[in-house]
Amino acid sequence: MMAGKLSSITFLNRKLLAVLVYLIAASIIPLAVPSIYILHVLILAHIFVIYAASWDILTGYTGQLNLGHAMFFGLSAYTVAITNTMLNFPLILSVVVGVFSAFLLSLIVGIPCLRLRGPYLAITTFSFSWILFLLASSAMIWLSGGEEGVRGVRTFVVGSVPNYYLSLVLMIVSVLILYRIANSETGLILKAIKEDEDAAMACGINTTKYKLLAFILSGVFGGIAGAFYAQYMRIVTVDVVTLELSASAITFSLIGGIGTVIGPAIGAYILTILFEGFSWLADYRILIYNLIIVAFVLFLPGGLMSLREKIKAERGTGGEEGE
Amino acid sequence: MSDVPFLQVDNLSKHFRGLKAVDEVTFQVDRGEFLGIIGPNGAGKTTLFNLITGFLKPTSGRIHFRGKDITGMKPHDRVKIGIARTFQVTKPFKKFTAIENVVISALIARKHGKIREHERDFAMEVLEKVNLAHRKDTLAENLPHGEVKKLEIARALATKPELLLLDEPFSGLTGEEVESLQEVIKSIHEDGITVILIEHVLKACMALSERIIVLNYGKIIADGTPQQVCMDRQVIEAYLGKRGLEFASG
Numbered sequence: 001m002m003a004g005k006l007s008s009i010t011f012l013n014r015k016l017l018a019v020l021v022y023l024i025a026a027s028i029i030p031l032a033v034p035s036i037y038i039l040h041v042l043i044l045a046h047i048f049v050i051y052a053a054s055w056d057i058l059t060g061y062t063g064q065l066n067l068g069h070a071m072f073f074g075l076s077a078y079t080v081a082i083t084n085t086m087l088n089f090p091l092i093l094s095v096v097v098g099v100f101s102a103f104l105l106s107l108i109v110g111i112p113c114l115r116l117r118g119p120y121l122a123i124t125t126f127s128f129s130w131i132l133f134l135l136a137s138s139a140m141i142w143l144s145g146g147e148e149g150v151r152g153v154r155t156f157v158v159g160s161v162p163n164y165y166l167s168l169v170l171m172i173v174s175v176l177i178l179y180r181i182a183n184s185e186t187g188l189i190l191k192a193i194k195e196d197e198d199a200a201m202a203c204g205i206n207t208t209k210y211k212l213l214a215f216i217l218s219g220v221f222g223g224i225a226g227a228f229y230a231q232y233m234r235i236v237t238v239d240v241v242t243l244e245l246s247a248s249a250i251t252f253s254l255i256g257g258i259g260t261v262i263g264p265a266i267g268a269y270i271l272t273i274l275f276e277g278f279s280w281l282a283d284y285r286i287l288i289y290n291l292i293i294v295a296f297v298l299f300l301p302g303g304l305m306s307l308r309e310k311i312k313a314e315r316g317t318g319g320e321e322g323e
Numbered sequence: 324m325s326d327v328p329f330l331q332v333d334n335l336s337k338h339f340r341g342l343k344a345v346d347e348v349t350f351q352v353d354r355g356e357f358l359g360i361i362g363p364n365g366a367g368k369t370t371l372f373n374l375i376t377g378f379l380k381p382t383s384g385r386i387h388f389r390g391k392d393i394t395g396m397k398p399h400d401r402v403k404i405g406i407a408r409t410f411q412v413t414k415p416f417k418k419f420t421a422i423e424n425v426v427i428s429a430l431i432a433r434k435h436g437k438i439r440e441h442e443r444d445f446a447m448e449v450l451e452k453v454n455l456a457h458r459k460d461t462l463a464e465n466l467p468h469g470e471v472k473k474l475e476i477a478r479a480l481a482t483k484p485e486l487l488l489l490d491e492p493f494s495g496l497t498g499e500e501v502e503s504l505q506e507v508i509k510s511i512h513e514d515g516i517t518v519i520l521i522e523h524v525l526k527a528c529m530a531l532s533e534r535i536i537v538l539n540y541g542k543i544i545a546d547g548t549p550q551q552v553c554m555d556r557q558v559i560e561a562y563l564g565k566r567g568l569e570f571a572s573g
Contacts, residue, residue, distance in 0.1 A: 185430055192427045195416035198378070202410070204402035204431035204482050 026168055030161045039160040043232060045272040046167035047225050050174045052252035052268035053261050054221030057178055059250075060259035061187060062214040063194025064113065065122040068129025069249040071109070072222030073229070074241030075132060076102040080230040081150035082143060091154045095227045102223020103216060110215030114208050117197070126246075133241045149237030153230050163232050170228055174221055175265050181217065182261045190214055191259070251289070255296050257305025266304055327390035329354040329517060330375070330486060335384035336541075337370050344370040346541035347384070352486075357512050358519045359532030359549070363561055367541040368521045369411055372488050375519075376408045377401045388486070403435050407484035409475040411491045411521070415463035422446050422459040424474055428481035437483040446481055453477045453507050469500040473507065486517045493524040501527055529553070537561065 030039060055069045080098035083089040089097065109128050113121050136144040144150065157166055181187055192200045193207050200207050230236050239245065248271075249264075256267025271289075278285055300306060330352040337345040345367045352358050360368050373379040375386060377398040385394045393401060416424050422443070429442035429449070438445050450456045453473040458466060463474060472492055479487055492508065493501050505527050512518050512531070522528035528535070529549040537545040537552055539561040545552050552558055 188423070188427065188430070192416050192419070195418060196414045198410070199414035199416060199478070200427070201378070201398040202376070202402065202408055202414075203428040203478060204399050204435070205427070206397070206399045208397075 023172075027165075030164050036160045039164045041273055041276040043160070043163055043167045044276060045269045046171040047229050047232070048248070048252065048268040048272045049171050049265045050221055050225040050228075052249055052256070052264035053175050053178045054218050054225065055249035056253050056258065056261050056264040057182065057190070057221070058214045058218035060253055060261070060264065061182055061194060062190040062211060064211060064214065065118070065125070066218070067122050067126040067250075068132075068246050069125075069218070069222055070241050070243075070245035071125075071129040071132045072102040072105060072219045073226035073245065074129075074136070075105050076223035076226035077230040077236045077240045078136065078144060078150065080227045081153045081236040084154055084230075085150055085152050091156060091231060095231065098227040098230065099220060099223040102219045102226065105223075106215045106219025107212075110212050110219070113215070114211055129241065129243075129246050133238065133243070136241050137238045144238070147237065149235050151235045153234045153236065155231045155234055167228060167232070170224070174224060175261070178217070178221060179261045186210070186213070194259070251293050253303070254293060255303055257303030260303075260305045263303050263305035270304075328352070328387070329356075329389060331387040332375070333385045333387070335371070335374060335386065336382045337367075337374055337379060338382045343541045345374060345381075348538075348541070348543055350536060350543065350546065352517060352519065354485075354517055355515060356517055357531055357533045359528040359535040360519060360521045360538060361523075361525065361528060361535060361552075362538035366538040366561075368538055369490060370541075371538070372408060372490050372519075372521060376406060376488060399431075402431070402482050402484075405483070405485035406488070407479035407482045407486070408488040409472075409479050409490055409492060411494065413468075413471045413475050415466070415471050415474055415478075417464035418462065420460050420462055421455055421466065421470075421474055421477075422450060424463055425449050425477050425481045428478050432481060432483045446477075449477045449481045452480065452511070454503065469496050469504070472496065472500075473504065476504075476507065476511070480511065480516075484516060486519070487511065489518065489520045489522075491521055491523060493522060493527050496524075505531065 029042065033039075051069070051073055054072070055066060058064050059066045076098040079101040080091075080094045083097050084091055084094040105128075109125060113124055116124055137146060155163070157163055182190075189200070189205055189210055192203065192205060193210060197207055226240060229240065252268035252271055253264035254267070255271060256265065257263025275285060275289065278288075281288065296303065300310065302310070328351045332348060332350050335345055335348045336343065348367075348371065360371065362368055370379065374381050377393070377396055377400070381394065385392060387393065388401075388404060388406060391404070393404070393406075396404075416427065419427075425446035426442050429438065429446045432438050432445070433442050447456065447459065450459055453476055455470060455473050455477060458470060463471065466474060472495075476489065476492060489508065492504060496504065501524060508518065508520070508531060518531075520528060520531060532549055535545070535547065535549050535552045536543055537555070537558045539557075544557045544561060545555045547555075
């Protein structure tokens with residue numbers, strides 16, 4: 001018992017230490033590396049961290065396969081852009097309305113999805129995002145601007161450095177909230193639903209309520225990421241509702257470790273930097289990107305978060321289970 | 324104390340397309356009773372369980388629990404008012420440890436105000452009750468079949484039920500495991516929980532039940548003490564067929 005407690009404390013300290021080191025590094029990067037391009041990549045990484053972590057709450061934790069997560073990101077981004085540029089809403093109001101639109105969408109998609117399981121749920125979420133893509137790319141071009149997008153969105157702060165810090169704070173707060181929820185009683189209940197929905201019901205869990213809660217959390221934080229993206233990029237095009245963006249939620253999480261919140265966040269951070277950093281490879285990036293995914297599925301299906309256990313298992317040490 | 328029956332099932336039917344899986348079933352269960360439900364495969368036993376626990380909606384008929392009409396109630400609400408179940412095909416939370424499986428139910432029971440202590444302590448008590456305390460940190464997917472069966476019962480017990488429905492808890496167990504589980508179920512009943520047991524392992528069912536209902540083709544064909552039911556012509560016929568009956572009666 002004592003040994004178990006001690007080692008879990010040292011492990012906690014190690015985790016805490018890693019977080020601290022990251023925070024210090026992240027805070028001094030703009031001072032140490034005054035490259036607008038690098039900061040731009042890191043800001044995108046911060047946004048996609050929120051995006052990936054929000055996907056994970058619904059799919060990784062609750063087991064509700066969402067193949068169209070870009071719909072929350074995209075709807076919120078478009079709503080911010082359109083209300084801000086065409087209706088001249090103050091930016092803060094646009095952001096509130098944008099996140100609210102993602103919340104409403106999570107209800108619109110979530111409520112019918114409560115009755116669906118497995119592939120039917122996957123197809124439905126995919127279809128909703130596809131509808132949104134079709135609206136933005138053709139049916140409602142008068143509103144979305146099509147390929148041209150909606151331009152001239154105002155921004156909270158001007159310049160890379162302020163946006164860097166703003167996105168950093170937003171990311172830390174969002175991930176912290178999602179992480180706290182995931183590791184609370186609620187998180188355990190969501191995981192039980194993922195493991196077996198009938199058994200969860202037999203335990204007395206109101207699965208309908210908790211699934212809807214997961215939908216809402218996922219949608220709202222996806223929407224927060226989209227809203228920040230709109231004000232930072234100052235332009236919103238169909239990129240925000242594409243299949244690629246929906247798929248990237250899955251790849252980020254797969255590489256980081258599905259069902260851990262932190263894993264998808266790390267996955268999003270690393271992959272965004274790699275993808276943007278190797279832009280000179282042009283389309284070969286997509287090839288390499290996909291090879292990485294295949295490699296992970298084959299050799300490390302638990303993602304980076306499972307690396308520690310895997311190494312421990314291969315060394316053959318029982319590790320820190322001692323009670 | 325009151326005249327209201329504990330569980331009252333009235334003219335309950337469930338049709339799947341043309342098939343009458345449960346057909347106009349009526350029976351009562353008293354508080355503290357141990358009722359066994361037997362019948363050949365496909366007799367409608369599990370369907371009846373799913374109706375009582377709310378996992379299926381009946382085509383017609385009504386169910387009352389302690390005087391309250393629960394026919395349209397959701398499964399989780401029935402758990403809240405004290406009806407718990409296990410599954411014939413076990414459904415453990417595979418990636419959870421044994422104690423975590425039970426903690427889930429205990430957590431909900433605490434939210435419903437049924438337990439005051441910490442849910443982990445309560446879960447531990449329940450694991451001890453089913454003799455699984457030594458397995459508390461084992462992942463459910465690594466437990467042998469017999470222990471998964473016990474874990475299912477522990478998870479149901481942790482909801483603090485008044486009525487416990489056990490769907491073939493003995494299926495697939497070795498003789499030794501059957502005996503040990505029989506003891507566990509007996510002591511649960513002795514704690515004052517009303518039990519309804521579906522079983523194929525007739526020996527265990529006969530030993531535990533005070534009263535037995537026999538289902539065949541969705542209908543009740545016999546209702547009585549284990550001794551009465553064993554002697555019933557229709558029951559023997561249902562199990563052995565008409566010719567079997569001739570053999571049985573020599």
